[in-house]
Amino acid sequence: MADIQDTEQFTGGGRPWRSGNRFHLLADNEQFFERMLQTIEAAREYVLLEMYLVESGIIAGRFVEALGRAARRGIRVCVVFDGFGSLKLAASYRRSLLDAGVDLRIFNPIRLRTRLHNFLRDHRKLLLVDGLTAFVGGAGLTDEFAIADRTRQPWRDLMVEISGPVVTDWQRVFGRTWRRSGGVLELPDPPPCADIADGADGRVALSEARERSVLANGVVRRIEAARTRAWIMSAYFVPSRRFRKALRVAARRGVDVRLLVPGPKTDHPWVRHAARRYYGKMLRNGVQIFEYQPRMLHAKMTVCDDWVSIGSSNLDRWSFKWNLEANQEIRNAAFAAVAVEVFEGDCGQSELLSRRHWPQRAWLDRQQERIAGLLDRLLDRWRRPRVP
Numbered sequence: 530m531a532d533i534q535d536t537e538q539f540t541g542g543g544r545p546w547r548s549g550n551r552f553h554l555l556a557d558n559e560q561f562f563e564r565m566l567q568t569i570e571a572a573r574e575y576v577l578l579e580m581y582l583v584e585s586g587i588i589a590g591r592f593v594e595a596l597g598r599a600a601r602r603g604i605r606v607c608v609v610f611d612g613f614g615s616l617k618l619a620a621s622y623r624r625s626l627l628d629a630g631v632d633l634r635i636f637n638p639i640r641l642r643t644r645l646h647n648f649l650r651d652h653r654k655l656l657l658v659d660g661l662t663a664f665v666g667g668a669g670l671t672d673e674f675a676i677a678d679r680t681r682q683p684w685r686d687l688m689v690e691i692s693g694p695v696v697t698d699w700q701r702v703f704g705r706t707w708r709r710s711g712g713v714l715e716l717p718d719p720p721p722c723a724d725i726a727d728g729a730d731g732r733v734a735l736s737e738a739r740e741r742s743v744l745a746n747g748v749v750r751r752i753e754a755a756r757t758r759a760w761i762m763s764a765y766f767v768p769s770r771r772f773r774k775a776l777r778v779a780a781r782r783g784v785d786v787r788l789l790v791p792g793p794k795t796d797h798p799w800v801r802h803a804a805r806r807y808y809g810k811m812l813r814n815g816v817q818i819f820e821y822q823p824r825m826l827h828a829k830m831t832v833c834d835d836w837v838s839i840g841s842s843n844l845d846r847w848s849f850k851w852n853l854e855a856n857q858e859i860r861n862a863a864f865a866a867v868a869v870e871v872f873e874g875d876c877g878q879s880e881l882l883s884r885r886h887w888p889q890r891a892w893l894d895r896q897q898e899r900i901a902g903l904l905d906r907l908l909d910r911w912r913r914p915r916v917p
Contacts, residue, residue: 544695544701544733544734546730546731546732547695548694548730550692550694550730550859551691551692551729552691552731552859552861553689553691554864554867554868554871555666555690558675558684559675561668561686561688562588562675564690565592565656565664566591568658569596570599571658572599572604572658572659574604574659575658576605576606576656577608577658577700579609579653579706580611580614580654580655580670581610581653581654581841582611583610583615583618583671584615584618584670585618586671587675588670588671588674588675589670589671593626594625596626596629596631597625600629600630601629601630606630607631607703608632608634609636609651609703609707609710610636611635611637611652613639613650614650616639636710636853637649637650648851650851650852652848653702653706653841653853654667654668654688654855655699655703655855657699660697660700661696662691663692663696663700664689665688665691665699665840665855666689666839667686667829667841668686668827674686681794682823682824685826687829687830687839687871691731692725695731695733698732698733729861731859732858732860735854735855735856736848736852736853736854744840744855745772748772748831749772751834751838752775752779752786753775753778754833755779758832758833758869759779759787759832760786761787761789761844762826762875763788763789764825764827764828765797765800765847766788766790766804766843766844767846768804768845769846773811776788777815780811780815781814781815785817786817787818787819788811788818789819789821789875789876790804790818790826792820792821792826792880793820794822795825800845802894802900803904803905805898812884812887819875819879819881819882820880822879826875829842829843829856830872832865835860835861835865836860837861837864838856841856842854
């Protein structure tokens, strides 16, 4: 048995590049939930799940049942839910997990006495099985991601299925979160992950909510070095000054720079208003901005030439200041081509904002942007506490 958090000290926000991996982009919500559930059912040794948003309903119920079945057949099942993101998970669901033998931990439970520390959240979405397979992306375990009704379509999101040497790094990421949540994780030694022939290069990139983000800096550097494209898909895009400048400079030197962001269908309209106050200057510098129309856009993906990043991070200041975030970086032309196809398909369902007509938008929109911008600046000035 090995305590995975002791096998290699995990001190930075990123890991080395690993070659010989296989990555499968899952661009359909029903598809990625089914693949995740199938992988849990096929587990032989252990299942590790780290999740921000979990709410009572059909999707959460299916995962609770699958995790419970795995635990009852002798599989080690370790689950970390965020203390805020799981507030709407009923006590009966938690009891079902515990009664089945699942080891359930809550990251940073909400407590009034901890004040600003309550803003520190584990926003990651990660599933690991047997040290062989990982799933990373932006989707939570709520019906909003998969169940349509008369008033809405499922939220748009992406996940990536991973196999190969980089899975071991993801297991270490989980181990550190588990320790922060009060646990000691002992598992069988992970099987050696042999390089996959013709596999892709991959790297884990994290934001630790206490230090300069390797994830954020890596994306900015990729934009600055881009030669053909720098495309960003983000659900809540309120970028830093450095990030905005990198996008404008890239567009001016002839790079195809695109932002794909939510349209009117969003769960946080004030975040959208805060972001829109930056659009005018970016449009004037040649950045193309697409607002997704059919449903809520919750996916997070960046494509710079043949480099792709997919995960939990929205690339906004709030995420990097207060959240634990995690993205899978992939360096591979074939995978980038798949990501480009998905991105272009979503752009085809979006409204392309006009540089010419943007200054003529409604007076009410301008006022909402000003108010949202003021609130954003106030929140950004709060001093963040350190993450343990």
